[in-house]
Amino acid sequence: MTALLRMSVEEHIALSTLVLTGFGVPEAAAREQAELLLEGDLRGHASHGLRRLDMLAQRLRSGAVRAAARPTSTWTTASVLVVDGDGGLGPPVARRAVEELLAKVAETGVAVAAVRNANHLGMLAPYVESMAAAGVIAIALTTSEALVHPWGGTRALVGTNPLAVAVPVPGEDPVVLDMATGQVSRGKVLDHAARGLPLAPGHAVDSAGVPTTDAAAAVDGAISPFGGPKGYALGLMLEVLVATLTRTALGEEVRGTLDPTDPSTKGDLFIAIDPTAFGSGAAPVAAYLAALRATSPAPGHDRVLVPGDRARATRATNLADGVPVSQVTWARAQQIAADVPERP
Amino acid sequence: MTALLRMSVEEHIALSTLVLTGFGVPEAAAREQAELLLEGDLRGHASHGLRRLDMLAQRLRSGAVRAAARPTSTWTTASVLVVDGDGGLGPPVARRAVEELLAKVAETGVAVAAVRNANHLGMLAPYVESMAAAGVIAIALTTSEALVHPWGGTRALVGTNPLAVAVPVPGEDPVVLDMATGQVSRGKVLDHAARGLPLAPGHAVDSAGVPTTDAAAAVDGAISPFGGPKGYALGLMLEVLVATLTRTALGEEVRGTLDPTDPSTKGDLFIAIDPTAFGSGAAPVAAYLAALRATSPAPGHDRVLVPGDRARATRATNLADGVPVSQVTWARAQQIAADVPERP
DSSP states (O other): OOOOOEEEHHHHHHHHHHHHTTTTTTTTHHHHHHHHHHHHHHHHHHGEEEEEEEHHHHHHHHHHSSSOOOOOOEESSSSSSEEEEEEEOOHHHHHHHHHHOOOOOHHHHHEEEEEEEEOOOOSSHHHHHHHTTTOOOEEEEEOOOOOOOOOTTTSSOEOOEEEEEEEEEEEEEEEEEOOOOOOOHHHHHHHHHHTTTOOOOSSSTTTTTTTBBBBBHHSSSEBBBBTHHHHHHHHHHHHHHHHHHOOOOOOOGGOSSSSSSSSOOOOEEEEEEOGGGGGGGOHHHHHHHHHHHHHHOOOOOOOOOOOOHHHHHHHHHHHHHHHEHHHHHHHHHHHHHHHHHOOO | OOEEEEEOOOHHHHHHHHHHHHTOHHHHHHHHHHHHHHHHHHHTTTGTGGGGGGEEEEEEEESSOOOTOOOOEEEEESEEEEEEEEEEEHHHHHHHHHHHHHHHHHSEEEEEEEEEEOOOOSSSHHHHHHHHHHEEEEEEOOOOOOOOOOOBSSSSEOOOOOEEEEEETTTTEEEEEEOBBBOOHHHHHHHHHHHBBBTTTTTEEEETTTTBBBBHHTEEEEEEEETTHHHHHHHHHHHHHHHHHHHHHGGOOOOSSSSSSSSOOOOOEEEEEEEGGGGOOOOOOHHHHHHHHOOOBBBTSSSOTEEEEEEEHHHHHHHHHOOOHHHHHHHHHHHHHHHHHOOO
């Protein structure tokens, strides 16, 4: 178990930004990327945190991420935004798409942005949360490398295809879902393999497609879809939906977030819906959520949570105690910073 | 095991329509409702088939379903349709909403309909399939009675909240997802209880919130969410999303599809997205689906399916062999027809 450091938000942001600007990424874009890495660590998802800076640096070095990308966007109808990220970092492209959606949705009631040629967005929750903070219901979808086997299949042919949704609740925190459609993350499989720990039953198969709890065997196999055939169907549906609207790759052709050199071929979709466009009145959402949180817990559970509760609590704790980063990751990030080319 | 009859499509439609028009439902609306009952039986979901005619008749008799409903709809923005079903049968209201969305989405690229005060829609797949047949991506959501316990909770506080999505695939059948977010349907729990059959582990809890495979105990308990905490979070999210946009009830306040007298307090949401609004090019969806269907099956599986494949095959078989209806259900429907009041 590697030691955990506690960094300040400023240190965390500064180190990422230093590396990214060193590769020629404009200051504002570098900061947006740094903020997404920060959110990964703040929420306890180290795989989406500073640990990813290494891959980003490699991809900037190889040109798979274009530092000086000039994303473009076009409203093809009053409610449809088509975005081409020009091979740039994901967060600046996605942040811009979100801003355009927010500016538009007050007028149209609903708006959709389809993004291609952007790199990894990081965690999806921060995007939908920022839209919910503006009073807008948000759905974010993205395709990802094929790591999950189809239900009844043996090989990885489906992405982990995460899904994030946020619904604002007047006067309260929003309800926020941010989940992948695999039983377990690739990061956890690799981590358990490195540490010799088993996986939970049903979480993965080996290279022959046989269910295994041996994480090392799962590294060469595939992750199982969450929730059996329904979860497979949902994950596949999201993949087909995103690819259809973004005109991007599917299955094994989705590349570019887990390797240093392949251009990103995934797609991202954002849907914004303005509740105020749906007439007068309001649903008793706050009272319902209160009843859920107050219901008796089952044996072995402390209490019932509403989606978003745990991430919000973890984030608050880490903001207070310092951003958790493993010593290995911090040392590696400092090494990367030392190796960064001279600023152009 | 009750004997299974094989009816013609015409017999099936005629019997439902006779009952519904007998209660004063206009011919066209009665036929739309009858078609949805037919689809339930054609797809092998008897709980959404002719078996439901009994409850519909009781609800028409009590006035909980208004035979002479006059649904209204308003475009509140260019892309948002707000529909009030006036307490009428669900399918005619939903069919009309779908038609309005299809007429609009070619212009706007995306459109959303929020429906309230409509009764049970029946299976959601036929609605999204009809939109996919017009080349439009469709998402259908509906809230339902609280039958599912929250993850970590003991009591039923969340609906089974079904989700249907269809994505058209040029030159091929669409990909069609139609799933509820419970591990098992209420109908199956009741059926297994009546027949003394066990439930699968993890599918339900008893009245104390303890996991049980005893279907009779589960009748007084709650259905478990599919896919553990992720499935709970997804189902809850759909509930909050639909209720927020339709201004309808949540949790235990959702009523009116399982009882003879309560007005329907659920909501329904339809989202239509026109892929042609998203610029030129196309994703290689057909090739991807072919690769999925051709991949090696895992031990114990015949082959890998794409969502919609099984329902399509079942429907085709039943169209050829006759619509399967249990003898009990058919006899009951004939009895209801005999008891129908004189036409007004």
